[in-house]
Every structure is written in structure tokens, then in C-alpha cells.
Amino acid sequence: MRAILVILGVVLIPSAVFAADQKPAVAAPTLASLLDAKDKSGKSIITQEERAYYNGLNDNLKELLNQAVQKEFISAPAHLGTLLSLQLRPQKMELLLKNNCALCHSDPEVQTPEDLFSVAPASHHSPAHMNLKEIVEDVHFRSGLSCAGCHGGDPTADLGHDMVKEWPGKGRDKNRAWIVQFCARCHSDPTFMHQFNPGLPTDQLAKFQDSPHGQALLVKHDDRAPQCVSCHGVHGIRPAKDPQSKVYAQRVPETCGACHSNPKTMAGFTLPDGAPLPTNQLAEYKKSVHGQALLVRGDLGAPACNDCHGNHAASPPGVASVSHSCSLCHSANASLFDGSKHKQAFDQHNWPECSKCHGNHDIAKTHDSMLATGPGALCGDCHRQFAKADPKCIPTANYFHATITRMDEAQKRFTAASEKLAAKGLDIEPISNQLTDLNDALKKSRTYVHSFSRVTFQQVAAPGEEAIRRTDGLVDKARGEYKFRQIGLAGSIALIGLLILSIYLKLRQLEK
Amino acid sequence: MQSGGSRMEGLSFLKNEPDKNGAEPGRGLLGWVDRRYQVTPLLEFMRHKQVPLGSHWMGWYYLGGITMFFFIVQVVTGVLLLMYFQPGEATAYESIHFLTTKVPFGWLIRSVHSWSAHLMIISLTLHMFSTMMLKAYRPPRELTWVSGYLLFLITLGFGFSGYLLPWNKLAYFATTVGTNIVRSVPFLGDWLLLVLRGGQDVTINTLYRFFAAHVVILPLAFVGIISLHLLFIQRQGMAPPISAKVAPRGMKFFPSFALRDVLLWLACLMLLVTLAVFLPYGPGIPGMDWELGSKADAMAPAYAGIKPEWYFLWEYQLLKEFPPHLFGLEGPQVCLFLIAILLGIWAIIPWLDRRAARNKPSPAFSDFGWAAILFLVYLTLMGWDIGATGAGNDMSLVQRSARVCAWWTLAAGVVMIAFRSWWFEHRWFVLTGAALLQIALHGLMGISYLLAGAISAGLAIIVIAASYFMTSRPNETGTT
Known part of the structure; x- marks a missing residue:
């Protein structure tokens, strides 16, 4: 009997305990049930747009979604809604659905705020870089590198955080120098990069190491110095041609200015002469002819910071290389300057070439008055101070100024005159042709000022002077033609009037 | 006034026979031509031709x-x-x-x-x-x-x-x-x-x-x-x-x-x-x-707000007023x-x-002519965007233009009626009134052009029918 009780005890008690441990069975949610789920007020959780997007998906993507639901990477209708609300193109959606890291980290029910990818990070108290919309736009994500490309691990595994060795553990927020090396693992490897973008350079690290930015970061261990993510961002890195990229031409000034306009960040940095590094470059650039062209007119050919300073090797151009930066675009002016007397004089004084007269960040639109020689004028002031001995300088500058001013004034005068003559019905085609020649000569003359040679300048100005002479003649001729028309009209009217008068008198005589 | 009979006499040259007045062909070049083509009757016709005053x-x-x-x-x-x-x-x-x-x-x-x-x-x-x-x-x-x-x-x-x-x-x-x-x-x-x-x-x-x-x-x-x-x-x-x-x-x-x-x-x-x-x-x-x-x-973009010549402008504007x-x-x-x-x-x-046709004044048709002028003037002014240059399809500007055009046309209409009643002693203004009512309803009240036209035309028909039945004949006080 005791034996029977023992046997029953051995068999039944564990069975009862086991039975008691069993919770009521809950059916795992299906994709269909998530799509049809309703909130407490009876309103559908999946919006109409999300539903329409789902209906438009191909069978493969629907199956991937189904699998994600079955494996419980997607377990809540709100989570499904978040993924559908991205409205991704099929290729991107496939990448997302095959990426278990992104699926799991976008589920608000299982993630803490600091680990949650959200379409609206602020409302979930997540960090700004955990923006799911940005992540799916990231060039690395789009190339299939996904989270594991940097963070390691296996995105196809059901669970796990098998980080690669390179990923620093603690302290990575304090010393950012590791980032450049980390990115360079791939970006300095031509063979690896060739798989994704054969046109992309792989010398960024080498350039950066030698640049003042790189020196500050890697040698002086100054954490204020920028590294890759400072300019390119963290998640959501886009190609430089993408207008939303932080390094897109029109956004470069603000990106650089984020540090260089901040006196606090720039405190302690100095120019080669020991003066504190100014922080007004961005403000000056915005006002300059280049800033206006790029930022206001949207002319992407206009230079941003990196076009003169370089990007990964960003450095202030030295005195000798300023003109080289300018000559990338203003080649004619630069070559004329190189062959001029000014070149030697500037070298003697160790003056930066272009910026001596035109400035650097605040380059204003040039004006013919710069050639004037009176007090306060650019040429005159400089020459009175530094080239007193040469009697030819001031008369040459005066000659340049007078010739260009004359051409400019003539061009305006003839344009106004030809508009008036055209309205009177006169043929202005010959005048327009001459005006084209004059404009051409005027533009060239303004460039050839940089030869600082009367003879060279004269060669391009002479056709302009000739065009003025011819246009003067043509305008006079057209005015004469108009006068002839008026005189002809007056004569005709007189004749007709005489006829009218004689008919009137005849009528009176007949009817008397 | 020249009588019909005398006119026909003057046209006797068309019968290709000598003038019944017996004018003889003259000498010289005219005589030479006349002997061959009998132009004397033509000259006679021209000599007698009169313009009625x-x-x-x-x-x-x-x-x-x-x-x-x-x-x-x-x-x-x-x-x-x-x-x-x-x-x-x-x-x-x-x-x-x-x-x-x-x-x-x-x-x-x-x-x-x-x-x-x-x-x-x-x-x-x-x-x-x-x-x-x-x-x-x-x-x-x-x-x-x-x-x-x-x-x-x-x-x-x-x-x-x-x-x-x-x-x-x-x-x-x-x-x-x-x-x-x-x-x-x-x-x-x-x-x-x-x-x-x-x-x-x-x-x-x-x-x-x-x-x-x-x-x-x-x-x-x-x-x-x-x-x-x-x-x-x-x-x-x-x-x-x-x-x-x-x-x-x-x-x-x-x-x-x-x-x-x-x-x-x-x-x-x-x-x-x-x-x-x-x-x-x-x-x-x-x-x-x-x-x-x-x-x-053909590849260039079309002009914005392209308009026809001024004499087609009323048709252009009328087309725009239709839904x-x-x-x-x-x-x-x-x-x-x-x-x-x-x-x-x-x-x-x-x-x-x-x-x-019975040589009697027909004030209704005179009024029809004046009403037609107002109809054309209002549409043409609107077609010109008077009061809101470049109105195009901006509805508020189109309405502003209609209001300005309506004021101008109404002013012209009032002057026209005053002048007609004083100078021509016209007394029949039903159609002119209907045209002005349509302009006022459309331009000033903002009612659609067609509805305004239907209301005005309907009222005009009622007034004409009423006056016809009351007098059995249209008003004859007006003159042309």
C-alpha cells in the first residue's frame, strides 16, 4: 500500500505541478490578425495608406512579412504599422525584412528607448540618431551592409549580439579617434570598396591624418576635432550628391560652420601667425559673391568651403596656394596675373595673390571702381604706398578705369537707345550685333586688367572701342532714319491736307 | 426723297439702248466710247443719283x-x-x-x-x-x-x-x-x-x-x-x-x-x-x-494668358463663362x-x-442693337482683364475684374439710356435693361454669367409678353 502511494506520489505530483504550470494556450498572432487589429475605440490600427501599401506589395515581401510575424519579430499591430508607414520601395523593404536587428530594434514593446529605432525618436525619448526613416535611407543600408556591417553580429540569427572585436566597448563616447580607423577598415580598402562604388576614392584616412583636423584628433587627442561622423552623420549617411546629405554642396557651409562659427569650439586654435582663428567665416561667406551664388541662386558650380580648402585634407591654403584655389575656376585671370609684374611684387611682399585685392571668405562682386586711383580706391591707395617710384602705374590704372567705364557706360546707353529705336519700328539688328561685340570686349577687358599691362589690355579693349564708334554711327543713322520718316510723314500730310482743302473749297464753290 | 420710279429711269443704261431723253453721243474720246458702249445713260444716271437726307x-x-x-x-x-x-x-x-x-x-x-x-x-x-x-x-x-x-x-x-x-x-x-x-x-x-x-x-x-x-x-x-x-x-x-x-x-x-x-x-x-x-x-x-x-x-511653352485679337475677345470671354x-x-x-x-x-x-418693314419705328429692334453693344462691350472689357491685369484663372482677380468692368459698362449703359431718351426720344429699354441687369447680377452680385443671363432674359420675356397682352401692340412712342 505504501509502495502504491509512493508510486502515485512520484507520478501524480510532478504531473500536477506540471499541469499547474501550464498557462491557458494563447494563439500566436497572424499577419492577417495584425492587419485587421483594432484599438479600444474600434478604430483600425493599420491606417488606410499602410493597408494600401501592404496590398501593393509583391508575394515575396508578403511572405517575408508573414515569416517575421511567425517568428514574432513583429508581434504588435503598431509595430507592423510603423514598418508599413515607411512606404519603402520593394528592394529596400526586402533588406529591412531580412534584417532581424532592425526588426527587433523597431519593436517598442521589447526595446528600451535608447535602443529603439523609431520614425519619431523624440516622442519615444530615443536618441536622434535612432531614426528608422534615416536608417533605411543610409547608403550602407541600401548597399546591403545593414547594422552588422559596423556593429557585427548575424542579422539573420533569431537572437544574439555577437559584436565584432573592432567595435569598442566602453569609453567610445569619450575618445572619438577610433571612428576614423573604424570607417577606414572598409573605406581605405580599394578592393573592398570596388564592390560597391569603384569611383569612390580610398585615400580619405591618409588625407585626414595629415590634415589639421586629423592632427588635432589623432596626435593632440583633441575631441573637438571632427571625425567622419561629424560631417557625414551616423545612421542615415547619404552620398554627397544627395541634397539631404550634410556634405551636399549647399549644406557644406553650415556643416563646417557648425564648429568654425562657434567661438567656444574654436577657442585656443590659432592662425600660423599666432592670432586666434576667426569664427566669422560662415557669416562672411554667406554675404560673398560665392555664398550668394551657391546658397541663394542655387548655382552648384559656385564654391563651398571644401572647394578651396579640400575636404578630408581640409587645410587653410597658404599664401602661395591661394591663387591655385582661385585659379581652379578663374583660370584666365590667374594665368594673366602669373605673367604680370604684380606677380613678382606680390612674391617680394609675400602677399597672397587674389585675396590681397578681393578678400577671401567675403569676396564681394567686383566693381570697376576698384581700378580707380583716387584716395580710398584700391589701386591708388596701394600704389601710392608701395610703388611710388614707378610713374607709369597710376596712369595705367587710370587708363584701365577710363576705358572700362567708357565701355560700360556706352553699353548701357546703346541698350537703352536700341530699345527706344526698336519700339519706333526701326531695324536694330546691326546695333545688336555691335552691342554683342562691345559686351564681349568689355568682359575680356575686365579680365585682362589682371595682366596689368597697357599693351595686353589694349589688344582686347580695342574691338570694344571700335564697337562704340560703329554703334554710335548706327544709332545716329537709325535716328536719322526716324527723322526721315517723320519728315516724310509731315510732307505726305501736307500734301493730303492740301488736297483735302482744295476739295473742300471746290465743294463750297459747287454748292454756293 | 428720290422716288423708286425716277431711280429706275436713271438705270435705263442697263437696257443697252439710247437714253430716252434722246441725248446724242458727243464728240471726242467720250463720243468714241459712247458710240460703242453707250455710256451716256450711265453718266446721266450718275448725274441724277441722289443721297437721301x-x-x-x-x-x-x-x-x-x-x-x-x-x-x-x-x-x-x-x-x-x-x-x-x-x-x-x-x-x-x-x-x-x-x-x-x-x-x-x-x-x-x-x-x-x-x-x-x-x-x-x-x-x-x-x-x-x-x-x-x-x-x-x-x-x-x-x-x-x-x-x-x-x-x-x-x-x-x-x-x-x-x-x-x-x-x-x-x-x-x-x-x-x-x-x-x-x-x-x-x-x-x-x-x-x-x-x-x-x-x-x-x-x-x-x-x-x-x-x-x-x-x-x-x-x-x-x-x-x-x-x-x-x-x-x-x-x-x-x-x-x-x-x-x-x-x-x-x-x-x-x-x-x-x-x-x-x-x-x-x-x-x-x-x-x-x-x-x-x-x-x-x-x-x-x-x-x-x-x-x-x-x-511648337516646342516652346505657350504664352500664359494668351488672348485673341480684340474683335474675337467677346467670343473668347463668353466661352470662358461657360461651365x-x-x-x-x-x-x-x-x-x-x-x-x-x-x-x-x-x-x-x-x-x-x-x-x-411697314416703314414704322421699331423701338424693340433699336433697343436690341443697343443691348447687343452693351453685351459685346462687357464681354470684351472682361476679356481684357480690365481692373485686374493678368487675372488669368485667379478667381478673386477675375471677380474683381468683372466688378470693375460691370461698373464701367453700367455707367456707359446709363449714359446711353439718358442720351437715347433725350436725343432720339426713345422710350423702350427692355432689352437694354435686361443686358444691364445681367451685367449687374454677374459683375456686382457675383452670380454666374449664365444664371444672370437666364434671369435677365426671363424677366425681359415676361415684360415683353405682358406689354404685348396689355396693349396688344408694342409701344410705339419710341422712334428710331
Whole structure:
């Protein structure tokens, strides 16, 4: 009997305990049930747009979604809604659905705020870089590198955080120098990069190491110095041609200015002469002819910071290389300057070439008055101070100024005159042709000022002077033609009037 | 007034027999011609031909002659233009450009041709309305009216076809928009468009057929019909006025009237050359501007707010006032139907105006003419965006423009009624009142143009029917 009780005890008690441990069975949610789920007020959780997007998906993507639901990477209708609300193109959606890291980290029910990818990070108290919309736009994500490309691990595994060795553990927020090396693992490897973008350079690290930015970061261990993510961002890195990229031409000034306009960040940095590094470059650039062209007119050919300073090797151009930066675009002016007397004089004084007269960040639109020689004028002031001995300088500058001013004034005068003559019905085609020649000569003359040679300048100005002479003649001729028309009209009217008068008198005589 | 009998006597030359007065053929050149062609009766006819005078202003009689003068100018300058114009994709624009810039006086010929075209339409319109107001269309001159009406339509055809010939950008797009209207003709629309354009789109083929129409088809038709028109006038004489108060008298056509005609023609010539020299591209009003501009380019974007010539502006505006769909038909179809009815009524007025046919004043038809003027003026002003330049499709600006145009037209209407009642002693203003009511409802109250028109027309019909039943005859107090 005791034996029977023992046997029953051995068999039944564990069975009862086991039975008691069993919770009521809950059916795992299906994709269909998530799509049809309703909130407490009876309103559908999946919006109409999300539903329409789902209906438009191909069978493969629907199956991937189904699998994600079955494996419980997607377990809540709100989570499904978040993924559908991205409205991704099929290729991107496939990448997302095959990426278990992104699926799991976008589920608000299982993630803490600091680990949650959200379409609206602020409302979930997540960090700004955990923006799911940005992540799916990231060039690395789009190339299939996904989270594991940097963070390691296996995105196809059901669970796990098998980080690669390179990923620093603690302290990575304090010393950012590791980032450049980390990115360079791939970006300095031509063979690896060739798989994704054969046109992309792989010398960024080498350039950066030698640049003042790189020196500050890697040698002086100054954490204020920028590294890759400072300019390119963290998640959501886009190609430089993408207008939303932080390094897109029109956004470069603000990106650089984020540090260089901040006196606090720039405190302690100095120019080669020991003066504190100014922080007004961005403000000056915005006002300059280049800033206006790029930022206001949207002319992407206009230079941003990196076009003169370089990007990964960003450095202030030295005195000798300023003109080289300018000559990338203003080649004619630069070559004329190189062959001029000014070149030697500037070298003697160790003056930066272009910026001596035109400035650097605040380059204003040039004006013919710069050639004037009176007090306060650019040429005159400089020459009175530094080239007193040469009697030819001031008369040459005066000659340049007078010739260009004359051409400019003539061009305006003839344009106004030809508009008036055209309205009177006169043929202005010959005048327009001459005006084209004059404009051409005027533009060239303004460039050839940089030869600082009367003879060279004269060669391009002479056709302009000739065009003025011819246009003067043509305008006079057209005015004469108009006068002839008026005189002809007056004569005709007189004749007709005489006829009218004689008919009137005849009528009176007949009817008397 | 010249009696019908004496007129017929004057026309005896048509019988190709000697004058019954027994005038003998003279000597010299005239005698030589007369012996062969019996011109003495013709000369006699001309000697006796008289122009009737009445209580009305003589000036209206000269408008037909002035219109003919402008037509002659068109023929002469047109032939001169033809000597240089080369229709063709690569030559049409270029030849006109060459003519106006390089050919001596080429600019003058083109400018005079353009000015004369517009002045001809102005004088023709005035001629038509004066004929309408004076009831000169009444029997036996119904066909004179109809032939004049056809000449008016042909003149509009001249304007439309000539506009494309310089093959410039403005002309190209205006013609594209203009020809597109025929698409709304029921059943035949698409076919008519093909015929008009010589293809689906306006191409150089369109220019070829517009050129043929402008220099051959329309001139032949015009000359044929104007010959009939003149023959009718010579045969029947000018219409005497309906006036019971002033005894009819006459003015000798030769030399008194003819010399006055010549005098006016010379004054018109003076005006024409003055305008051509000082405003060679027109007065600068939209729809009255012929600066050559750039060459036609089918690929170029169309002008924003492109408008037709001023004399087509009322139709253009009327089309805009129609909704896309009405009575199960397309809006433009209904609009074209309405325009066809209005033009049809205008054509058969001599048969509709039964009182004028009995030589009695017909105030209702006078009022119809004045109402038509207000109708055209209001639509034209709106077409010009008066009060809101460049209104385009901005509804608030369109309404502002309608309000300004309504005020102007209402003011003109009030002045018109006051003048008519004081000067002509008119007392019948039902149709003018209806036109002004429609303008006020649309322009000032913001009611849709068609609804305003329906309300006004309905009220006018009620008033006319009521007065008909109350008096059994229309009011006769008014005079023409």
C-alpha cells in the first residue's frame, strides 16, 4: 500500500505541478490578425495608406512579412504599422525584412528607448540618431551592409549580439579617434570598396591624418576635432550628391560652420601667425559673391568651403596656394596675373595673390571702381604706398578705369537707345550685333586688367572701342532714319491736307 | 426723297439702248466710247443719283465708303507684301523680318496693312450698327444687309487667317487656341479641325491653307459679294430714314457726296500713315499688337494668358463663362450653339423686324442693337482683364475684374439710356435693361454669367409678353 502511494506520489505530483504550470494556450498572432487589429475605440490600427501599401506589395515581401510575424519579430499591430508607414520601395523593404536587428530594434514593446529605432525618436525619448526613416535611407543600408556591417553580429540569427572585436566597448563616447580607423577598415580598402562604388576614392584616412583636423584628433587627442561622423552623420549617411546629405554642396557651409562659427569650439586654435582663428567665416561667406551664388541662386558650380580648402585634407591654403584655389575656376585671370609684374611684387611682399585685392571668405562682386586711383580706391591707395617710384602705374590704372567705364557706360546707353529705336519700328539688328561685340570686349577687358599691362589690355579693349564708334554711327543713322520718316510723314500730310482743302473749297464753290 | 420710279429711269443704261431723253453721243474720246458702249445713260444716271437726307446725321452714310477705302488699302498693301512674303517653315518669318528691316518702306507697308485691317473692322462694325439702328435693312434692302453681313464674316476671316502668316510665336499659339474652338462643333468638330489645320496640330500646312484663304479664297469671295452689295445699293439707292417729322430731301451723289467721300478717304489716309509711322506695332493694347517677336516654335511653352485679337475677345470671354458641362453637352458646344443663334438672329433681322418693314419705328429692334453693344462691350472689357491685369484663372482677380468692368459698362449703359431718351426720344429699354441687369447680377452680385443671363432674359420675356397682352401692340412712342 505504501509502495502504491509512493508510486502515485512520484507520478501524480510532478504531473500536477506540471499541469499547474501550464498557462491557458494563447494563439500566436497572424499577419492577417495584425492587419485587421483594432484599438479600444474600434478604430483600425493599420491606417488606410499602410493597408494600401501592404496590398501593393509583391508575394515575396508578403511572405517575408508573414515569416517575421511567425517568428514574432513583429508581434504588435503598431509595430507592423510603423514598418508599413515607411512606404519603402520593394528592394529596400526586402533588406529591412531580412534584417532581424532592425526588426527587433523597431519593436517598442521589447526595446528600451535608447535602443529603439523609431520614425519619431523624440516622442519615444530615443536618441536622434535612432531614426528608422534615416536608417533605411543610409547608403550602407541600401548597399546591403545593414547594422552588422559596423556593429557585427548575424542579422539573420533569431537572437544574439555577437559584436565584432573592432567595435569598442566602453569609453567610445569619450575618445572619438577610433571612428576614423573604424570607417577606414572598409573605406581605405580599394578592393573592398570596388564592390560597391569603384569611383569612390580610398585615400580619405591618409588625407585626414595629415590634415589639421586629423592632427588635432589623432596626435593632440583633441575631441573637438571632427571625425567622419561629424560631417557625414551616423545612421542615415547619404552620398554627397544627395541634397539631404550634410556634405551636399549647399549644406557644406553650415556643416563646417557648425564648429568654425562657434567661438567656444574654436577657442585656443590659432592662425600660423599666432592670432586666434576667426569664427566669422560662415557669416562672411554667406554675404560673398560665392555664398550668394551657391546658397541663394542655387548655382552648384559656385564654391563651398571644401572647394578651396579640400575636404578630408581640409587645410587653410597658404599664401602661395591661394591663387591655385582661385585659379581652379578663374583660370584666365590667374594665368594673366602669373605673367604680370604684380606677380613678382606680390612674391617680394609675400602677399597672397587674389585675396590681397578681393578678400577671401567675403569676396564681394567686383566693381570697376576698384581700378580707380583716387584716395580710398584700391589701386591708388596701394600704389601710392608701395610703388611710388614707378610713374607709369597710376596712369595705367587710370587708363584701365577710363576705358572700362567708357565701355560700360556706352553699353548701357546703346541698350537703352536700341530699345527706344526698336519700339519706333526701326531695324536694330546691326546695333545688336555691335552691342554683342562691345559686351564681349568689355568682359575680356575686365579680365585682362589682371595682366596689368597697357599693351595686353589694349589688344582686347580695342574691338570694344571700335564697337562704340560703329554703334554710335548706327544709332545716329537709325535716328536719322526716324527723322526721315517723320519728315516724310509731315510732307505726305501736307500734301493730303492740301488736297483735302482744295476739295473742300471746290465743294463750297459747287454748292454756293 | 428720290422716288423708286425716277431711280429706275436713271438705270435705263442697263437696257443697252439710247437714253430716252434722246441725248446724242458727243464728240471726242467720250463720243468714241459712247458710240460703242453707250455710256451716256450711265453718266446721266450718275448725274441724277441722289443721297437721301433726313433727320439723322449724314455721317453714317460715309462709313461704308470708308470701309471700302480700307479694303482697297488692304488690297494694295497686301499685294506689296505678297511680293516679298514666302510661305514656308524656314521662310515665312524670315521673309517678313527681311521685309520690315531691310526692304525700303517695307516696315511702312506692313504697318499700314495691320493698322488698316483693324481700322477696317472698326469702320465695318460701326457701319453695320448704324445700318441696324437706322433700319436701313428694311425691305427692299434685305439682301444688302445679308451681303454686308457676309462681308463682315469674311473680314473676320481675313483677320484670323492673316494673323498666322508671319509665323511668329504669338500668332502660332493664338491660332492653336483659336482653331481648337471648332472642335466643339457637334459631330463635325474633329473633322473641321483637321480641315482647318491641315493636320492634327498647327503646322506649316496650316500656314499654307491660311495663306491660300487669305490671298485667294477670301479676296475672291469678298470682291464677289462686295460687287453685289454695291450693285444693290446703286440699284436701290441708299435707304431713306424712317422719319415722319422731316420732309425727305436729297443730296446729289456727284459731285457733292462723292467729293465728301474722297475728302474723308484722304483724312483716313492721313490718319493711317500717321498711326503707321508713330505706332508701327499697334497701340500696345493686347489683341491689337503686331510686333514680330520671335519665330514660331511648337516646342516652346505657350504664352500664359494668351488672348485673341480684340474683335474675337467677346467670343473668347463668353466661352470662358461657360461651365465644362451644361444640359448634358460640353460647355463650349452650348456656347457655340448660342453664338450661332445670336449671329443667325443678326443675319435675319430684316425679316424679323416687321414694323420697320411697314416703314414704322421699331423701338424693340433699336433697343436690341443697343443691348447687343452693351453685351459685346462687357464681354470684351472682361476679356481684357480690365481692373485686374493678368487675372488669368485667379478667381478673386477675375471677380474683381468683372466688378470693375460691370461698373464701367453700367455707367456707359446709363449714359446711353439718358442720351437715347433725350436725343432720339426713345422710350423702350427692355432689352437694354435686361443686358444691364445681367451685367449687374454677374459683375456686382457675383452670380454666374449664365444664371444672370437666364434671369435677365426671363424677366425681359415676361415684360415683353405682358406689354404685348396689355396693349396688344408694342409701344410705339419710341422712334428710331
